[in-house]
Amino acid sequence: MALIVHKYGGTSMGSTERIRNVAKRVAKWVRAGHQLVVVPSAMSGDTNRLLGLAKEISDRASPRELDMLASTGEQVSVALLCIALQAEGLEAVSYAGWQVPIKTDSSFGKARIESIDDARVRADLAAGKVVVITGFQGVDPNGHITTLGRGGSDTSAVAIAAAMKADECLIYTDVDGVYTTDPRVVPEARRLHSISFEEMLEMASLGSKVLQIRSVEFAGKYRVPLRVLSSFTPWDIDLDVEAASGTLISFEEDEKMEQAVVSGIAFNRDEAKITVVGVPDTPGIAYQILGKVAEANIDVDVIIQNVSHDGKTDFSFTVHRNDYARTMELLETVVVPTLGAQQVVGDPKICKVSIVGIGMRSHVGIASTMFRCLAEESINIQMITTSEIKTSVVIDEKYMELAVRALHKAFGLEEARDA
Amino acid sequence: MALIVHKYGGTSMGSTERIRNVAKRVAKWVRAGHQLVVVPSAMSGDTNRLLGLAKEISDRASPRELDMLASTGEQVSVALLCIALQAEGLEAVSYAGWQVPIKTDSSFGKARIESIDDARVRADLAAGKVVVITGFQGVDPNGHITTLGRGGSDTSAVAIAAAMKADECLIYTDVDGVYTTDPRVVPEARRLHSISFEEMLEMASLGSKVLQIRSVEFAGKYRVPLRVLSSFTPWDIDLDVEAASGTLISFEEDEKMEQAVVSGIAFNRDEAKITVVGVPDTPGIAYQILGKVAEANIDVDVIIQNVSHDGKTDFSFTVHRNDYARTMELLETVVVPTLGAQQVVGDPKICKVSIVGIGMRSHVGIASTMFRCLAEESINIQMITTSEIKTSVVIDEKYMELAVRALHKAFGLEEARDA
Numbered sequence: 001m002a003l004i005v006h007k008y009g010g011t012s013m014g015s016t017e018r019i020r021n022v023a024k025r026v027a028k029w030v031r032a033g034h035q036l037v038v039v040p041s042a043m044s045g046d047t048n049r050l051l052g053l054a055k056e057i058s059d060r061a062s063p064r065e066l067d068m069l070a071s072t073g074e075q076v077s078v079a080l081l082c083i084a085l086q087a088e089g090l091e092a093v094s095y096a097g098w099q100v101p102i103k104t105d106s107s108f109g110k111a112r113i114e115s116i117d118d119a120r121v122r123a124d125l126a127a128g129k130v131v132v133i134t135g136f137q138g139v140d141p142n143g144h145i146t147t148l149g150r151g152g153s154d155t156s157a158v159a160i161a162a163a164m165k166a167d168e169c170l171i172y173t174d175v176d177g178v179y180t181t182d183p184r185v186v187p188e189a190r191r192l193h194s195i196s197f198e199e200m201l202e203m204a205s206l207g208s209k210v211l212q213i214r215s216v217e218f219a220g221k222y223r224v225p226l227r228v229l230s231s232f233t234p235w236d237i238d239l240d241v242e243a244a245s246g247t248l249i250s251f252e253e254d255e256k257m258e259q260a261v262v263s264g265i266a267f268n269r270d271e272a273k274i275t276v277v278g279v280p281d282t283p284g285i286a287y288q289i290l291g292k293v294a295e296a297n298i299d300v301d302v303i304i305q306n307v308s309h310d311g312k313t314d315f316s317f318t319v320h321r322n323d324y325a326r327t328m329e330l331l332e333t334v335v336v337p338t339l340g341a342q343q344v345v346g347d348p349k350i351c352k353v354s355i356v357g358i359g360m361r362s363h364v365g366i367a368s369t370m371f372r373c374l375a376e377e378s379i380n381i382q383m384i385t386t387s388e389i390k391t392s393v394v395i396d397e398k399y400m401e402l403a404v405r406a407l408h409k410a411f412g413l414e415e416a417r418d419a
Numbered sequence: 420m421a422l423i424v425h426k427y428g429g430t431s432m433g434s435t436e437r438i439r440n441v442a443k444r445v446a447k448w449v450r451a452g453h454q455l456v457v458v459p460s461a462m463s464g465d466t467n468r469l470l471g472l473a474k475e476i477s478d479r480a481s482p483r484e485l486d487m488l489a490s491t492g493e494q495v496s497v498a499l500l501c502i503a504l505q506a507e508g509l510e511a512v513s514y515a516g517w518q519v520p521i522k523t524d525s526s527f528g529k530a531r532i533e534s535i536d537d538a539r540v541r542a543d544l545a546a547g548k549v550v551v552i553t554g555f556q557g558v559d560p561n562g563h564i565t566t567l568g569r570g571g572s573d574t575s576a577v578a579i580a581a582a583m584k585a586d587e588c589l590i591y592t593d594v595d596g597v598y599t600t601d602p603r604v605v606p607e608a609r610r611l612h613s614i615s616f617e618e619m620l621e622m623a624s625l626g627s628k629v630l631q632i633r634s635v636e637f638a639g640k641y642r643v644p645l646r647v648l649s650s651f652t653p654w655d656i657d658l659d660v661e662a663a664s665g666t667l668i669s670f671e672e673d674e675k676m677e678q679a680v681v682s683g684i685a686f687n688r689d690e691a692k693i694t695v696v697g698v699p700d701t702p703g704i705a706y707q708i709l710g711k712v713a714e715a716n717i718d719v720d721v722i723i724q725n726v727s728h729d730g731k732t733d734f735s736f737t738v739h740r741n742d743y744a745r746t747m748e749l750l751e752t753v754v755v756p757t758l759g760a761q762q763v764v765g766d767p768k769i770c771k772v773s774i775v776g777i778g779m780r781s782h783v784g785i786a787s788t789m790f791r792c793l794a795e796e797s798i799n800i801q802m803i804t805t806s807e808i809k810t811s812v813v814i815d816e817k818y819m820e821l822a823v824r825a826l827h828k829a830f831g832l833e834e835a836r837d838a
Contacts, residue, residue, distance in 0.1 A: 069498035
């Protein structure tokens with residue numbers, strides 16, 4: 001008997017028929033002797049419908065009331081799933097975040113989980129019940145409902161699994177695992193049977209949308225074994241087959257893993273590049289430029305500062321493409337006159353391509369293999385950043401698919417490594 | 420400065436535009452210097468939509484999960500109303516029942532309010548905020564969400580007004596007050612400027628749908644001044660005019676009230692009549708018949724047992740028309756063979772017409788005026804029941820409108836009495 005947390009995304013909960021299928025799948029696990037805690041997202045479209053109503057009324061809604069509003073979507077889901085589980089002949093009970101309670105800070109709309117009291121849930125499990133808990137939400141020290149931000153249900157599920165020391169947290173979603181890269185770009189992309197936590201963290205932060213990055217961080221911090229798998233396989237497939245499907249995010253760095261130097265190729269075309277040209281190379285210059293950007297609540301990703309010539313340097317960074325126009329305007333009207341930079345140039349048509357692999361720690365020459373591969377395709381590299389287990393390059397957007405396919409091949413990712 | 424509770428029904432909250440209008444009306448009261456607590460129902464249609472989803476999954480849903488589900492409708496309403504109030508420049512905060520808390524027993528689906536802690540609400544009011552509280556719901560001693568049953572938001576509003584000793588509880592609805600009878604049946608029906616609590620209680624229990632009977636009982640128990648008024652007058656009408664509009668449900672039995680012998684005519688065509696013919700007139704016979712009916716969870720309204728002839732009697736009662744077929748079947752298969760009754764006869768095409776008036780306590784001959792009036796119209800009376808302030812007759816359904824119009828005229832209800 002194991003304690004298992006299942007998380008189902010909004011698409012998996014998208015209709016009453018799909019909810020019945022989720023219940024049948026959960027019932028299969030319960031009948032196999034496991035204790036189940038289930039964390040469903042809101043039915044797909046529901047959160048947007050609710051926020052749309054708020055928008056019709058005002059675009060200055062307080063975050064506190066938006067959380068009060070949006071949190072109802074998950075409450076509907078847990079109740080409906082319990083009703084479906086009861087129809088399967090199981091005992092089931094649903095809890096909203098405040099009922100567990102899942103305690104968070106008071107950052108409405110992007111709250112962080114501070115603690116989870118699992119006494120109530122444990123008592124229900126011991127009494128033979130399935131416990132269904134709202135994702136995405138919690139309660140702050142003043143008894144206000146908070147939400148964790150988009151995709152927060154992944155984080156809720158992992159946090160509950162961590163608090164309860166669950167044997168595994170299964171994230172059921174509309175893809176069947178983590179791939180070496182996006183199969184829509186590289187048809188030869190291969191599903192990974194396992195990936196290390198650190199690699200998954202890089203993949204998530206680099207634009208792979210399979211898991212919310214915060215849920216991966218949480219899993220890493222509390223060493224929660226995490227599996228991403230499909231909710232669209234028939235609910236009645238053999239449990240052992242299902243339990244070994246998808247991708248395991250693992251904390252055991254076994255030898256097999258060490259053998260794979262690069263695990264995946266991530267890419268992201270949501271960014272735009274901005275360069276402040278000819279800025280005086282004085283202490284604090286990065287802060288003076290990026291401080292203004294941060295004040296405007298604009299997130300910066302890649303940052304590059306080159307060595308200076310004649311006391312002047314070029315300072316480049318990337319922002320989300322949606323923030324591009326605003327950032328350019330800000331820099332032109334504020335930073336250039338103040339800092340005496342020559343000009344600000346930008347390019348929204350770029351993309352970031354990254355190779356990720358825990359093996360890069362112990363292997364030299366990986367980055368140069370990447371650069372050579374891109375050179376052979378005549379792709380110019382505009383920016384480079386590296387970390388211990390990834391190397392990212394910024395290139396012209398139009399070369400994205402070409403670069404991803406070439407790198408996928410260069411690192412032999414189409415060949416099975418851990419089957 | 421007064422402390423006022425506003426309650427808005429589902430139709431008044433039926434769209435984001437209507438919610439904005441509610442906010443403007445509330446803002447008018449706040450700007451006139453009053454402290455406001457607002458209790459909105461779920462947006463019209465929302466509760467049915469949610470229960471419809473549950474029904475698609477299973478018709479054996481547990482009441483506990485149905486309450487978890489249905490309570491979200493009101494949570495959506497309070498959040499949206501707060502957003503609209505904030506857009507009006509007011510400070511506003513919403514609370515779900517558990518946040519106040521509004522404590523109830525554990526009768527899911529028809530919970531009773533046991534206590535309301537008003538400390539949090541008072542602190543917000545003192546800080547200049549409008550407080551918006553979910554109707555229809557509370558929290559039980561184990562921290563489960565409960566609902567009060569259909570129309571429970573009226574009860575929530577009155578209970579909150581009682582707990583806070585509010586100066587008045589205004590029930591905004593889609594009619595503009597309590598009428599002498601239904602204006603759709605008698606065009607001359609007149610809106611009452613005031614009605615006593617006891618009369619309102621009888622009117623509500625006899626089928627006048629303006630207020631939920633439990634809310635009237637609550638108002639009576641805690642002497643909450645209650646006003647029923649329209650939410651469809653323009654929000655910007657003069658506050659003093661609005662405050663004197665509708666119908667006041669009053670606890671002051673002033674002389675003016677005593678003068679009106681009959682205040683209104685109520686009617687109800689949702690009932691069906693059943694007679695067990697020739698049942699032995701032995702002790703406990705009523706219990707033996709109605710006990711079976713109660714076990715089947717069927718509510719009985721009027722009950723008549725006549726004097727017996729030859730040791731046999733006829734026993735008649737009315738049930739809701741929806742329960743008619745089920746009750747007939749139950750009696751024929753269970754009661755007749757067991758009790759030795761001759762037969763069971765029934766008639767679903769009946770209606771109940773009642774005259775209600777606190778003046779009936781001190782005036783004789785009111786019932787005979789009623790019977791003479793019906794006789795003059797050649798309407799046969801099938802059953803009669805009386806209480807201190809009402810007399811009800813059961814008649815053939817086809818005479819309902821005729822009876823109501825004739826009685827309305829016979830008691831001079833078209834003439835203004837308290838204008």
